[in-house]
Amino acid sequence: MKKRILTYFIYVIAAAIGSTTVLLTVLTYNMFEKRVIEDLSVNARVFSALIEKEGEERVLSALDDGLRVTLVHADGAVYFDSAANPAEMGNHANRPEIRQALEEGEGRYVRTSETVDRSTFYYAVRMENGDALRVAEEASSIWSIYIRALPLILLIMLLMMALSVYAASVLTRRLIEPIEQMTAHLDHMEGVARYPELEPFMGMIKKQHEEILKSADMRVEFTANVSHELKTPLTSISGYAELIESGMATGEQATRFAGEIHKSANRLLALINDIIRLSQMDSPAQELAMETVDLAQIAANVVEQLRLSAQKMEVSLELDARTAFVQADRRMMEELLYNLCDNAIRYNVRGGAVHVTVHPARERAIVTVQDTGIGISKENQAHVFERFYRVDKSRSKATGGTGLGLAIVKHIAAKHGADIEMDSELGRGTRISVSFERTGRG
Numbered sequence: 091m092k093k094r095i096l097t098y099f100i101y102v103i104a105a106a107i108g109s110t111t112v113l114l115t116v117l118t119y120n121m122f123e124k125r126v127i128e129d130l131s132v133n134a135r136v137f138s139a140l141i142e143k144e145g146e147e148r149v150l151s152a153l154d155d156g157l158r159v160t161l162v163h164a165d166g167a168v169y170f171d172s173a174a175n176p177a178e179m180g181n182h183a184n185r186p187e188i189r190q191a192l193e194e195g196e197g198r199y200v201r202t203s204e205t206v207d208r209s210t211f212y213y214a215v216r217m218e219n220g221d222a223l224r225v226a227e228e229a230s231s232i233w234s235i236y237i238r239a240l241p242l243i244l245l246i247m248l249l250m251m252a253l254s255v256y257a258a259s260v261l262t263r264r265l266i267e268p269i270e271q272m273t274a275h276l277d278h279m280e281g282v283a284r285y286p287e288l289e290p291f292m293g294m295i296k297k298q299h300e301e302i303l304k305s306a307d308m309r310v311e312f313t314a315n316v317s318h319e320l321k322t323p324l325t326s327i328s329g330y331a332e333l334i335e336s337g338m339a340t341g342e343q344a345t346r347f348a349g350e351i352h353k354s355a356n357r358l359l360a361l362i363n364d365i366i367r368l369s370q371m372d373s374p375a376q377e378l379a380m381e382t383v384d385l386a387q388i389a390a391n392v393v394e395q396l397r398l399s400a401q402k403m404e405v406s407l408e409l410d411a412r413t414a415f416v417q418a419d420r421r422m423m424e425e426l427l428y429n430l431c432d433n434a435i436r437y438n439v440r441g442g443a444v445h446v447t448v449h450p451a452r453e454r455a456i457v458t459v460q461d462t463g464i465g466i467s468k469e470n471q472a473h474v475f476e477r478f479y480r481v482d483k484s485r486s487k488a489t490g491g492t493g494l495g496l497a498i499v500k501h502i503a504a505k506h507g508a509d510i511e512m513d514s515e516l517g518r519g520t521r522i523s524v525s526f527e528r529t530g531r532g
Protein backbone atom coordinates (compact mmCIF):
# COMPACT_ATOMS: atom_id res chain seq x y z
CA MET A 91 0.00 0.00 0.00
CA LYS A 92 2.79 2.39 0.93
CA LYS A 93 4.59 1.64 -2.27
CA ARG A 94 1.46 2.17 -4.32
CA ILE A 95 0.67 5.50 -2.74
CA LEU A 96 4.26 6.58 -3.31
CA THR A 97 4.34 5.58 -6.97
CA TYR A 98 1.04 7.31 -7.47
CA PHE A 99 2.41 10.46 -5.89
CA ILE A 100 5.48 10.41 -8.14
CA TYR A 101 3.34 10.06 -11.25
CA VAL A 102 1.13 12.95 -10.23
CA ILE A 103 4.11 15.13 -9.38
CA ALA A 104 5.96 14.37 -12.61
CA ALA A 105 2.84 15.10 -14.63
CA ALA A 106 2.25 18.35 -12.72
CA ILE A 107 5.80 19.61 -13.08
CA GLY A 108 6.02 18.57 -16.74
CA SER A 109 2.77 20.19 -17.78
CA THR A 110 3.49 23.35 -15.79
CA THR A 111 6.89 23.74 -17.46
CA VAL A 112 5.50 23.28 -20.94
CA LEU A 113 2.62 25.62 -20.32
CA LEU A 114 4.80 28.29 -18.77
CA THR A 115 7.32 28.15 -21.62
CA VAL A 116 4.61 28.43 -24.24
CA LEU A 117 3.01 31.33 -22.42
CA THR A 118 6.30 33.14 -21.93
CA TYR A 119 7.30 32.59 -25.50
CA ASN A 120 3.97 33.91 -26.76
CA MET A 121 4.45 37.01 -24.70
CA PHE A 122 7.98 37.36 -26.00
CA GLU A 123 6.82 36.95 -29.60
CA LYS A 124 4.15 39.57 -29.11
CA ARG A 125 6.66 41.97 -27.69
CA VAL A 126 9.07 41.45 -30.59
CA ILE A 127 6.33 42.01 -33.14
CA GLU A 128 5.12 45.12 -31.33
CA ASP A 129 8.66 46.50 -31.25
CA LEU A 130 9.01 45.74 -34.92
CA SER A 131 5.76 47.45 -35.77
CA VAL A 132 6.82 50.61 -33.93
CA ASN A 133 10.17 50.49 -35.72
CA ALA A 134 8.49 49.97 -39.07
CA ARG A 135 6.29 53.02 -38.64
CA VAL A 136 9.20 55.17 -37.48
CA PHE A 137 11.33 54.05 -40.42
CA SER A 138 8.60 54.54 -42.96
CA ALA A 139 8.08 58.10 -41.72
CA LEU A 140 11.84 58.65 -41.78
CA ILE A 141 12.18 57.32 -45.33
CA GLU A 142 9.29 59.36 -46.62
CA LYS A 143 10.93 62.49 -45.21
CA GLU A 144 14.63 61.90 -45.65
CA GLY A 145 15.20 58.97 -48.01
CA GLU A 146 16.24 55.39 -47.34
CA GLU A 147 19.95 56.01 -46.78
CA ARG A 148 19.02 57.93 -43.64
CA VAL A 149 17.65 54.68 -42.22
CA LEU A 150 21.06 53.01 -42.09
CA SER A 151 22.38 55.45 -39.51
CA ALA A 152 19.31 54.99 -37.33
CA LEU A 153 19.42 51.18 -37.35
CA ASP A 154 19.76 49.26 -34.11
CA ASP A 155 21.89 46.15 -33.88
CA GLY A 156 20.17 43.07 -35.18
CA LEU A 157 17.49 45.03 -36.97
CA ARG A 158 17.25 44.72 -40.75
CA VAL A 159 15.22 46.92 -43.03
CA THR A 160 14.12 46.00 -46.55
CA LEU A 161 12.25 48.11 -49.08
CA VAL A 162 10.18 46.40 -51.71
CA HIS A 163 8.36 47.85 -54.71
CA ALA A 164 4.69 47.08 -55.13
CA ASP A 165 5.67 44.46 -57.76
CA GLY A 166 7.89 42.61 -55.29
CA ALA A 167 11.27 43.83 -56.49
CA VAL A 168 13.67 44.63 -53.64
CA TYR A 169 15.38 47.98 -54.06
CA PHE A 170 16.90 48.50 -50.65
CA ASP A 171 18.19 46.23 -47.93
CA SER A 172 20.25 47.18 -44.90
CA ALA A 173 22.03 43.85 -44.68
CA ALA A 174 22.27 42.44 -48.21
CA ASN A 175 22.64 43.47 -51.81
CA PRO A 176 19.14 44.06 -53.24
CA ALA A 177 20.30 42.92 -56.66
CA GLU A 178 20.98 39.47 -55.32
CA MET A 179 17.67 39.17 -53.59
CA GLY A 180 14.83 37.56 -55.46
CA ASN A 181 11.33 38.87 -55.93
CA HIS A 182 9.58 39.28 -52.62
CA ALA A 183 6.02 39.54 -53.87
CA ASN A 184 5.22 36.12 -52.50
CA ARG A 185 6.63 36.59 -49.03
CA PRO A 186 3.64 36.33 -46.72
CA GLU A 187 4.41 39.48 -44.72
CA ILE A 188 5.00 41.55 -47.89
CA ARG A 189 1.90 40.28 -49.63
CA GLN A 190 -0.18 40.95 -46.56
CA ALA A 191 1.28 44.44 -46.14
CA LEU A 192 0.67 45.35 -49.79
CA GLU A 193 -2.89 44.08 -49.59
CA GLU A 194 -3.93 45.13 -46.09
CA GLY A 195 -1.48 47.83 -45.05
CA GLU A 196 0.52 45.66 -42.64
CA GLY A 197 1.78 42.10 -42.46
CA ARG A 198 3.66 39.86 -40.09
CA TYR A 199 5.41 36.52 -40.25
CA VAL A 200 7.69 34.37 -38.16
CA ARG A 201 10.09 32.13 -40.05
CA THR A 202 12.00 29.40 -38.30
CA SER A 203 15.40 28.80 -39.81
CA GLU A 204 16.41 25.35 -40.95
CA THR A 205 18.58 24.73 -37.92
CA VAL A 206 15.47 25.37 -35.83
CA ASP A 207 17.30 27.17 -33.08
CA ARG A 208 16.58 30.64 -34.43
CA SER A 209 13.50 32.39 -35.69
CA THR A 210 13.20 35.51 -37.76
CA PHE A 211 10.36 37.89 -37.03
CA TYR A 212 9.13 39.99 -39.91
CA TYR A 213 6.87 43.00 -39.84
CA ALA A 214 5.97 44.92 -42.97
CA VAL A 215 3.93 48.09 -43.66
CA ARG A 216 2.72 49.72 -46.88
CA MET A 217 4.17 53.17 -47.29
CA GLU A 218 2.35 56.13 -48.79
CA ASN A 219 4.04 55.63 -52.17
CA GLY A 220 2.72 52.06 -52.36
CA ASP A 221 6.02 50.34 -51.61
CA ALA A 222 6.45 48.00 -48.68
CA LEU A 223 8.86 48.50 -45.85
CA ARG A 224 9.87 45.42 -43.89
CA VAL A 225 11.66 45.26 -40.56
CA ALA A 226 13.17 41.97 -39.43
CA GLU A 227 14.75 40.75 -36.27
CA GLU A 228 16.27 37.43 -35.45
CA ALA A 229 15.60 35.81 -32.10
CA SER A 230 15.95 32.48 -30.42
CA SER A 231 13.21 30.06 -31.39
CA ILE A 232 10.97 28.46 -28.82
CA TRP A 233 12.91 25.22 -29.26
CA SER A 234 16.26 26.71 -28.53
CA ILE A 235 14.82 28.34 -25.44
CA TYR A 236 13.51 24.98 -24.39
CA ILE A 237 16.79 23.25 -25.03
CA ARG A 238 18.73 25.89 -23.21
CA ALA A 239 16.39 25.76 -20.24
CA LEU A 240 16.25 21.98 -20.23
CA PRO A 241 19.07 21.32 -17.75
CA LEU A 242 17.51 23.79 -15.36
CA ILE A 243 14.07 22.34 -15.86
CA LEU A 244 15.41 18.86 -15.25
CA LEU A 245 17.23 19.99 -12.16
CA ILE A 246 14.10 21.62 -10.76
CA MET A 247 12.10 18.54 -11.65
CA LEU A 248 14.56 16.29 -9.88
CA LEU A 249 14.63 18.53 -6.83
CA MET A 250 10.85 18.72 -6.70
CA MET A 251 10.65 14.99 -7.20
CA ALA A 252 13.03 14.30 -4.34
CA LEU A 253 11.10 16.68 -2.16
CA SER A 254 7.75 15.17 -3.06
CA VAL A 255 8.97 11.62 -2.62
CA TYR A 256 10.10 12.58 0.82
CA ALA A 257 6.80 14.35 1.54
CA ALA A 258 4.84 11.43 0.11
CA SER A 259 6.68 8.89 2.18
CA VAL A 260 6.12 10.92 5.33
CA LEU A 261 2.47 11.34 4.41
CA THR A 262 1.92 7.67 3.65
CA ARG A 263 3.60 6.68 6.86
CA ARG A 264 1.34 9.05 8.75
CA LEU A 265 -1.70 7.79 6.88
CA ILE A 266 -0.93 4.17 7.51
CA GLU A 267 0.43 4.32 11.00
CA PRO A 268 -2.97 4.70 12.70
CA ILE A 269 -4.31 1.79 10.67
CA GLU A 270 -1.40 -0.35 11.73
CA GLN A 271 -1.85 0.75 15.30
CA MET A 272 -5.56 0.04 15.18
CA THR A 273 -4.85 -3.42 13.85
CA ALA A 274 -2.24 -4.06 16.51
CA HIS A 275 -4.48 -2.87 19.33
CA LEU A 276 -7.80 -4.37 18.27
CA ASP A 277 -8.67 -5.17 21.87
CA HIS A 278 -8.17 -1.71 23.29
CA MET A 279 -8.45 0.93 20.61
CA GLU A 280 -9.05 3.77 23.05
CA GLY A 281 -6.13 6.20 23.01
CA VAL A 282 -4.80 4.93 19.71
CA ALA A 283 -4.68 7.61 17.02
CA ARG A 284 -7.42 6.54 14.66
CA TYR A 285 -9.74 7.52 11.85
CA PRO A 286 -13.40 7.97 12.66
CA GLU A 287 -14.15 6.78 9.11
CA LEU A 288 -12.53 3.46 9.86
CA GLU A 289 -14.27 2.92 13.16
CA PRO A 290 -17.25 0.93 11.81
CA PHE A 291 -14.87 -1.27 9.87
CA MET A 292 -12.61 -1.76 12.86
CA GLY A 293 -15.64 -2.36 15.07
CA MET A 294 -16.77 -5.07 12.71
CA ILE A 295 -13.33 -6.67 12.70
CA LYS A 296 -13.20 -6.45 16.47
CA LYS A 297 -16.62 -8.08 16.77
CA GLN A 298 -15.62 -10.85 14.40
CA HIS A 299 -12.39 -11.28 16.27
CA GLU A 300 -14.29 -11.65 19.53
CA GLU A 301 -16.77 -14.02 17.96
CA ILE A 302 -13.95 -16.20 16.67
CA LEU A 303 -12.36 -16.26 20.12
CA LYS A 304 -15.70 -16.98 21.74
CA SER A 305 -16.51 -19.76 19.34
CA ALA A 306 -13.04 -21.23 19.83
CA ASP A 307 -13.62 -21.11 23.59
CA MET A 308 -17.00 -22.71 23.17
CA ARG A 309 -15.55 -25.43 21.02
CA VAL A 310 -12.90 -26.24 23.61
CA GLU A 311 -15.54 -26.27 26.33
CA PHE A 312 -17.85 -28.39 24.21
CA THR A 313 -15.11 -30.91 23.47
CA ALA A 314 -14.27 -31.13 27.16
CA ASN A 315 -17.96 -31.62 27.99
CA VAL A 316 -18.39 -34.24 25.30
CA SER A 317 -15.40 -36.22 26.56
CA HIS A 318 -16.73 -36.04 30.06
CA GLU A 319 -20.24 -37.07 29.02
CA LEU A 320 -18.95 -40.02 27.00
CA LYS A 321 -16.69 -41.14 29.79
CA THR A 322 -19.47 -41.74 32.31
CA PRO A 323 -21.43 -44.40 30.38
CA LEU A 324 -18.23 -45.98 29.11
CA THR A 325 -16.86 -46.29 32.65
CA SER A 326 -20.07 -47.92 33.74
CA ILE A 327 -20.09 -50.30 30.74
CA SER A 328 -16.48 -51.22 31.40
CA GLY A 329 -17.13 -51.75 35.12
CA TYR A 330 -20.18 -53.99 34.71
CA ALA A 331 -18.52 -55.96 31.93
CA GLU A 332 -15.50 -56.54 34.13
CA LEU A 333 -17.70 -57.83 36.92
CA ILE A 334 -19.43 -60.28 34.58
CA GLU A 335 -16.08 -61.24 33.05
CA SER A 336 -14.51 -62.04 36.42
CA GLY A 337 -17.41 -64.35 37.19
CA MET A 338 -18.32 -62.36 40.30
CA ALA A 339 -21.76 -61.62 38.99
CA THR A 340 -23.94 -64.66 38.55
CA GLY A 341 -27.47 -65.44 37.54
CA GLU A 342 -29.90 -62.67 38.28
CA GLN A 343 -27.12 -60.21 39.04
CA ALA A 344 -25.44 -60.81 35.71
CA THR A 345 -28.73 -60.12 33.96
CA ARG A 346 -29.07 -56.86 35.90
CA PHE A 347 -25.52 -55.85 35.01
CA ALA A 348 -26.16 -56.65 31.36
CA GLY A 349 -29.21 -54.42 31.60
CA GLU A 350 -27.05 -51.60 32.99
CA ILE A 351 -24.59 -52.10 30.15
CA HIS A 352 -27.47 -51.95 27.70
CA LYS A 353 -28.75 -48.73 29.24
CA SER A 354 -25.30 -47.09 29.15
CA ALA A 355 -24.75 -48.15 25.58
CA ASN A 356 -28.10 -46.63 24.62
CA ARG A 357 -27.12 -43.48 26.43
CA LEU A 358 -23.89 -43.37 24.48
CA LEU A 359 -25.79 -43.79 21.25
CA ALA A 360 -28.21 -41.01 22.15
CA LEU A 361 -25.32 -38.73 23.09
CA ILE A 362 -23.37 -39.41 19.95
CA ASN A 363 -26.51 -38.89 17.90
CA ASP A 364 -27.18 -35.48 19.42
CA ILE A 365 -23.53 -34.45 19.16
CA ILE A 366 -23.47 -35.35 15.49
CA ARG A 367 -26.70 -33.41 14.90
CA LEU A 368 -25.33 -30.35 16.64
CA SER A 369 -22.02 -30.37 14.82
CA GLN A 370 -23.85 -30.87 11.51
CA MET A 371 -25.97 -27.84 12.26
CA ASP A 372 -22.90 -25.85 13.36
CA SER A 373 -21.21 -26.39 10.04
CA PRO A 374 -21.77 -23.40 7.78
CA ALA A 375 -21.70 -25.71 4.77
CA GLN A 376 -24.83 -27.49 5.89
CA GLU A 377 -27.70 -26.53 3.66
CA LEU A 378 -31.25 -26.45 4.90
CA ALA A 379 -33.60 -28.56 2.83
CA MET A 380 -36.23 -25.85 2.78
CA GLU A 381 -39.73 -26.78 1.68
CA THR A 382 -43.28 -25.82 2.48
CA VAL A 383 -44.33 -27.93 5.44
CA ASP A 384 -47.51 -28.10 7.49
CA LEU A 385 -46.54 -27.85 11.14
CA ALA A 386 -49.86 -29.41 12.17
CA GLN A 387 -49.06 -32.54 10.22
CA ILE A 388 -45.55 -32.77 11.68
CA ALA A 389 -46.93 -32.29 15.19
CA ALA A 390 -49.42 -35.11 14.60
CA ASN A 391 -46.60 -37.48 13.55
CA VAL A 392 -44.47 -36.59 16.55
CA VAL A 393 -47.37 -37.04 18.96
CA GLU A 394 -48.00 -40.50 17.51
CA GLN A 395 -44.32 -41.43 17.94
CA LEU A 396 -44.39 -40.39 21.58
CA ARG A 397 -47.75 -41.83 22.52
CA LEU A 398 -46.17 -44.96 23.98
CA SER A 399 -43.65 -43.18 26.19
CA ALA A 400 -46.43 -40.87 27.39
CA GLN A 401 -48.46 -43.94 28.40
CA LYS A 402 -45.45 -45.37 30.22
CA MET A 403 -45.07 -42.16 32.19
CA GLU A 404 -48.82 -42.07 32.75
CA VAL A 405 -49.05 -38.71 31.08
CA SER A 406 -51.89 -37.76 28.80
CA LEU A 407 -50.88 -36.35 25.43
CA GLU A 408 -53.24 -34.08 23.54
CA LEU A 409 -52.90 -32.40 20.18
CA ASP A 410 -54.85 -29.40 19.00
CA ALA A 411 -53.46 -28.40 15.63
CA ARG A 412 -54.66 -26.21 12.78
CA THR A 413 -52.97 -26.26 9.42
CA ALA A 414 -50.04 -23.80 9.34
CA PHE A 415 -47.63 -23.77 6.44
CA VAL A 416 -44.07 -22.61 6.92
CA GLN A 417 -40.87 -22.71 4.87
CA ALA A 418 -38.67 -25.11 6.79
CA ASP A 419 -36.44 -28.15 6.83
CA ARG A 420 -38.86 -31.01 7.53
CA ARG A 421 -36.42 -33.15 9.47
CA MET A 422 -35.41 -30.25 11.68
CA MET A 423 -39.05 -29.41 12.39
CA GLU A 424 -39.60 -32.99 13.49
CA GLU A 425 -36.56 -32.86 15.75
CA LEU A 426 -37.67 -29.58 17.27
CA LEU A 427 -41.17 -30.81 18.05
CA TYR A 428 -39.91 -34.19 19.18
CA ASN A 429 -37.45 -32.70 21.66
CA LEU A 430 -40.03 -30.32 23.11
CA CYS A 431 -42.72 -33.02 23.48
CA ASP A 432 -40.22 -35.56 24.79
CA ASN A 433 -39.10 -33.12 27.51
CA ALA A 434 -42.70 -32.29 28.38
CA ILE A 435 -43.38 -36.01 28.96
CA ARG A 436 -40.10 -36.80 30.74
CA TYR A 437 -40.19 -33.88 33.14
CA ASN A 438 -43.83 -34.47 34.01
CA VAL A 439 -45.59 -36.03 36.95
CA ARG A 440 -47.66 -39.14 37.13
CA GLY A 441 -51.13 -38.36 35.86
CA GLY A 442 -49.88 -35.12 34.31
CA ALA A 443 -50.75 -33.77 30.88
CA VAL A 444 -49.02 -32.51 27.79
CA HIS A 445 -50.86 -30.19 25.47
CA VAL A 446 -49.48 -29.57 21.98
CA THR A 447 -51.04 -26.83 19.86
CA VAL A 448 -50.26 -25.50 16.40
CA HIS A 449 -52.09 -22.41 15.26
CA PRO A 450 -51.65 -19.70 12.66
CA ALA A 451 -51.68 -16.14 14.00
CA ARG A 452 -51.47 -13.22 11.56
CA GLU A 453 -48.27 -13.73 9.61
CA ARG A 454 -46.93 -16.30 12.02
CA ALA A 455 -47.37 -19.96 12.85
CA ILE A 456 -47.03 -20.78 16.53
CA VAL A 457 -46.24 -24.16 18.02
CA THR A 458 -46.78 -24.52 21.74
CA VAL A 459 -45.92 -27.45 23.98
CA GLN A 460 -47.40 -27.07 27.43
CA ASP A 461 -47.04 -29.51 30.31
CA THR A 462 -48.22 -29.83 33.88
CA GLY A 463 -44.81 -31.15 34.95
CA ILE A 464 -42.14 -30.19 37.46
CA GLY A 465 -41.41 -26.78 35.98
CA ILE A 466 -38.12 -24.89 35.81
CA SER A 467 -36.98 -22.26 38.30
CA LYS A 468 -36.28 -18.73 37.11
CA GLU A 469 -32.47 -19.13 37.52
CA ASN A 470 -32.44 -22.34 35.53
CA GLN A 471 -34.68 -20.99 32.76
CA ALA A 472 -31.79 -18.83 31.63
CA HIS A 473 -29.56 -21.87 31.18
CA VAL A 474 -31.61 -24.82 29.95
CA PHE A 475 -30.89 -23.97 26.30
CA GLU A 476 -27.15 -24.31 26.89
CA ARG A 477 -25.38 -27.45 25.77
CA PHE A 478 -25.21 -30.15 28.47
CA TYR A 479 -27.05 -28.01 30.99
CA ARG A 480 -29.46 -30.03 33.10
CA VAL A 481 -31.37 -28.97 36.16
CA ASP A 482 -31.51 -32.44 37.66
CA LYS A 483 -28.79 -34.55 36.16
CA SER A 484 -29.95 -37.88 37.52
CA ARG A 485 -33.52 -37.38 36.38
CA SER A 486 -32.30 -36.37 32.92
CA LYS A 487 -30.08 -39.41 32.71
CA ALA A 488 -32.70 -41.75 34.08
CA THR A 489 -35.11 -40.71 31.35
CA GLY A 490 -32.51 -40.92 28.58
CA GLY A 491 -31.69 -37.22 28.36
CA THR A 492 -28.43 -35.95 26.94
CA GLY A 493 -28.60 -32.32 27.98
CA LEU A 494 -28.54 -31.37 24.32
CA GLY A 495 -32.23 -31.48 23.38
CA LEU A 496 -33.03 -27.82 24.02
CA ALA A 497 -29.68 -26.72 22.57
CA ILE A 498 -30.73 -28.43 19.35
CA VAL A 499 -34.16 -26.77 19.54
CA LYS A 500 -32.53 -23.35 19.93
CA HIS A 501 -30.21 -24.03 17.03
CA ILE A 502 -33.02 -25.11 14.72
CA ALA A 503 -35.16 -22.13 15.69
CA ALA A 504 -32.24 -19.77 14.97
CA LYS A 505 -31.67 -21.37 11.59
CA HIS A 506 -35.31 -20.77 10.70
CA GLY A 507 -35.51 -17.27 12.12
CA ALA A 508 -38.05 -18.44 14.68
CA ASP A 509 -38.52 -16.97 18.16
CA ILE A 510 -38.66 -19.12 21.27
CA GLU A 511 -40.67 -18.11 24.29
CA MET A 512 -40.54 -19.92 27.59
CA ASP A 513 -42.85 -19.66 30.51
CA SER A 514 -42.39 -21.97 33.48
CA GLU A 515 -43.14 -22.24 37.15
CA LEU A 516 -41.65 -24.71 39.56
CA GLY A 517 -44.15 -27.44 40.46
CA ARG A 518 -46.76 -26.16 38.01
CA GLY A 519 -45.41 -26.83 34.58
CA THR A 520 -43.75 -25.39 31.55
CA ARG A 521 -44.90 -23.82 28.31
CA ILE A 522 -42.55 -23.35 25.37
CA SER A 523 -43.73 -21.60 22.19
CA VAL A 524 -41.87 -21.35 18.94
CA SER A 525 -43.15 -18.83 16.45
CA PHE A 526 -42.33 -19.08 12.75
CA GLU A 527 -42.97 -16.83 9.85
CA ARG A 528 -45.94 -18.25 7.99
CA THR A 529 -46.16 -18.83 4.26
CA GLY A 530 -49.15 -19.40 2.04
CA ARG A 531 -50.12 -22.86 0.93
CA GLY A 532 -47.26 -22.76 -1.60
Ligand code: ADP
Pocket residue numbers: 429433434435437461463464465466474475479480481482486487490491492493494495496497519520
Ligand atom coordinates in the same frame (compact mmCIF):
# COMPACT_ATOMS: atom_id res chain seq x y z
P1 ADP B 1 -32.18 -33.31 28.50
O1 ADP B 1 -31.68 -34.22 27.46
O2 ADP B 1 -31.47 -33.40 29.77
O3 ADP B 1 -33.65 -33.31 28.61
P2 ADP B 1 -32.55 -30.70 27.33
O4 ADP B 1 -31.58 -29.82 26.68
O5 ADP B 1 -33.68 -31.18 26.52
O6 ADP B 1 -31.74 -31.88 27.95
O7 ADP B 1 -33.12 -29.91 28.54
C1 ADP B 1 -32.23 -29.32 29.47
C2 ADP B 1 -32.78 -29.34 30.85
O8 ADP B 1 -33.91 -28.49 30.94
C3 ADP B 1 -33.30 -30.68 31.27
O9 ADP B 1 -32.28 -31.46 31.83
C4 ADP B 1 -34.33 -30.34 32.31
O10 ADP B 1 -33.72 -30.15 33.55
C5 ADP B 1 -34.88 -29.01 31.83
N1 ADP B 1 -36.14 -29.16 31.09
C6 ADP B 1 -36.29 -29.23 29.76
N2 ADP B 1 -37.60 -29.31 29.43
C7 ADP B 1 -38.29 -29.30 30.57
C8 ADP B 1 -39.70 -29.34 30.89
N3 ADP B 1 -40.65 -29.43 29.94
N4 ADP B 1 -40.05 -29.28 32.19
C9 ADP B 1 -39.11 -29.18 33.13
N5 ADP B 1 -37.78 -29.14 32.91
C10 ADP B 1 -37.38 -29.19 31.64
